[in-house]
Amino acid sequence: MSDQSFRISAGDALTAEKITEAGEKPTEAVADYALRLGDDALILAQRLGWWIARAPELEEDVALANIALDQLGHARSFLSYAALAWGRTEDDLAYFRTEPEFVNVQLVEQPNGDFAHTIARQFIVSYYQFELYRRLVDSSDATLAAIAAKAVKEVDYHRDHATQWVLRLALGTEESRRRMIAGLGVMWPYVDELFRDDELVVSLGEAAVLPSSLREDFDTMTGAVRAEAELEHPATDGLRGFVARGGGRDGIHTEFLGPLLAEMQVLARAHPEATW
């Protein structure tokens, strides 16, 4: 457990460098948990980065880039913290782990698809992350609490951004509505995995947040947006309506993560030890 005297307040600019500098080693279990949250943010950031220079409008290019950079910041903090437990660095964890060593949820590795697919994925992730970080600020682990305090404000904005677009696409043209429904249909099967408890989170007690405890608020909040957007529950839209088996937390991934990692890691692996 972290020493309570070391508590980075939300007012301080918490950076990955500061976490490394502080050198407050997490327990093995806390490190495993931080790695999960870091991987979620890292893979999502990598996905969103693809949109840069490809978004439907210049302004949206900037918005998606901002969200990607926020997520990358969260990833760096979580990975830097986890790395301390194993005498490694954030770069080691990001660039020199193989696919089965990644423990992100399968949702974040799903392809960008069209703009509506990306918004659907973002809608789910941002509501999930908001509920998670909102509670993680009370973690008994000081560093996790500090990372969450900084992240929750940013994720609140991501949530707003996704909400605005779900409403506009769903209530826009016939074509935009069709695409929004299709996007939600493709992403929704991966929702259940976000809220599954397992041995690790249960063993962490006050340090972590039980995923299952977030479900009710997630359903209420996203349900309210869907109602406003006049959208049926995705599973009842006559779309695929299945639930993915999940397994991301155990290193089991969909076919989409391998190529993403190949692209993300190629430079670092070609030039190990390089700095720039």
Next chain:
Amino acid sequence: MSSPGADETEPWPLWEVFVRSSRGLSHLHAGSLHAPDAEMAVRNARDLYTRRNEGVSIWVVRSSDITASDPDAKGAFFESPRGKEYRHAGYYTESEGVKHL
């Protein structure tokens, strides 16, 4: 009315952005952007014009709602007040017999 950007011929409209910084006294014109509606314009403005300056107030106005002075009429419109001292009270001398002026 179809929504902005519904087809090639109807792009997102242009908005003018006015920002008051955290220690600023008034809103200053920061620039412009495209957005489908006012709500999104405010959010885009936050991304484009306030990233390094938290605690701000943002106004967005549809460019088409702004009436500007005619640049070609500058001569008559903004003519210098020089040589028009008679417009100011200080130009006149006090008349005799007028009290308490």
